[in-house]
Amino acid sequence: MSTPTSYVSQRDAMNARMATEAPSEVLSGFAAAVERLEALDFAARAPQVGDQAPDFALPDQRGEEVHLSALLQKGPLVLIFYRGEWCPYCNLQLRTFQAHLDQIAELGAQLVAVSPQTPDHSLSMAEKNDLGFAVLSDVGASVIDRYGLKYEVDAETRALFDAVGNDLGAHNGAGGWVLPAAATFVIGTDGAIRYANVHGDWTERAEPADVLTVLASVR
Numbered sequence: 132m133s134t135p136t137s138y139v140s141q142r143d144a145m146n147a148r149m150a151t152e153a154p155s156e157v158l159s160g161f162a163a164a165v166e167r168l169e170a171l172d173f174a175a176r177a178p179q180v181g182d183q184a185p186d187f188a189l190p191d192q193r194g195e196e197v198h199l200s201a202l203l204q205k206g207p208l209v210l211i212f213y214r215g216e217w218c219p220y221c222n223l224q225l226r227t228f229q230a231h232l233d234q235i236a237e238l239g240a241q242l243v244a245v246s247p248q249t250p251d252h253s254l255s256m257a258e259k260n261d262l263g264f265a266v267l268s269d270v271g272a273s274v275i276d277r278y279g280l281k282y283e284v285d286a287e288t289r290a291l292f293d294a295v296g297n298d299l300g301a302h303n304g305a306g307g308w309v310l311p312a313a314a315t316f317v318i319g320t321d322g323a324i325r326y327a328n329v330h331g332d333w334t335e336r337a338e339p340a341d342v343l344t345v346l347a348s349v350r
Contacts, residue, residue, distance in 0.1 A: 138227045138336050145219060146334070157294060164288040168331030173312035176279030177329045184210070184318045185277040189245065189267040192254040197243065197265055200322075206239040207325070207349050208318045209342055212280055212311040214333060215248045216256035217297045220313070224336040226260050231339040238346040240317075247272045247311065249304040271306040280311040280329070317345045325349050 188198045202208050213221035225244060235242055242264040253266040275281045299308045315337035317326035326345040328337035
């Protein structure tokens with residue numbers, strides 16, 4: 132069996148393709164948006180290693196309510212916050228983790244992903260990427276906010292989204308133009324954060340290999 136490719140190698144290849152396809156003003160605009168988000172230091176706002184993870188109950192892609200506390204009764208949890216099905220980096224990250232899902236399960240853990248989009252779009256995300264884990268909808272981003280990750284999309288970035296045809300209002304429903312910083316946590320059965328990877332730069336994501344190392348130590 133071949134070893135699944137890392138997220139960063141796939142991301143770099145995707146960025147190289149985008150550099151030849153997207154208008155330079157769009158690329159520079161999004162680069163500036165990343166810089167503005169990085170300045171907000173979401174990593175400092177988010178729960179730190181050793182902190183208790185805020186509990187939550189959110190609907191999955193089929194409308195069934197999922198409780199963090201119930202998940203932790205079965206084992207450690209990998210919790211990913213992502214932006215939405217329209218985000219190529221989110222699709223790439225979740226597909227990469229899907230390729231390691233058996234290894235995560237072998238370590239007694241589960242994986243769930245949370246975004247502010249509606250359940251219909253969460254279902255589309257899961258089906259499009261053939262995901263074998265729960266994809267939760269946090270419409271209004273109240274849980275995202277409790278994890279210190281929520282932000283309102285600024286006017287400059289919204290104009291860029293409009294230019295490339297991404298209508299967050301259509302994806303997020305009543306939640307509107309809010310997004311999370313990209314984040315991945317490993318939570319132990321005691322509810323404590325064991326690993327935190329948080330970035331305002333939405334192209335930066337946790338690698339499954341790092342998460343698996345943490346899960347092995349938690350086990």
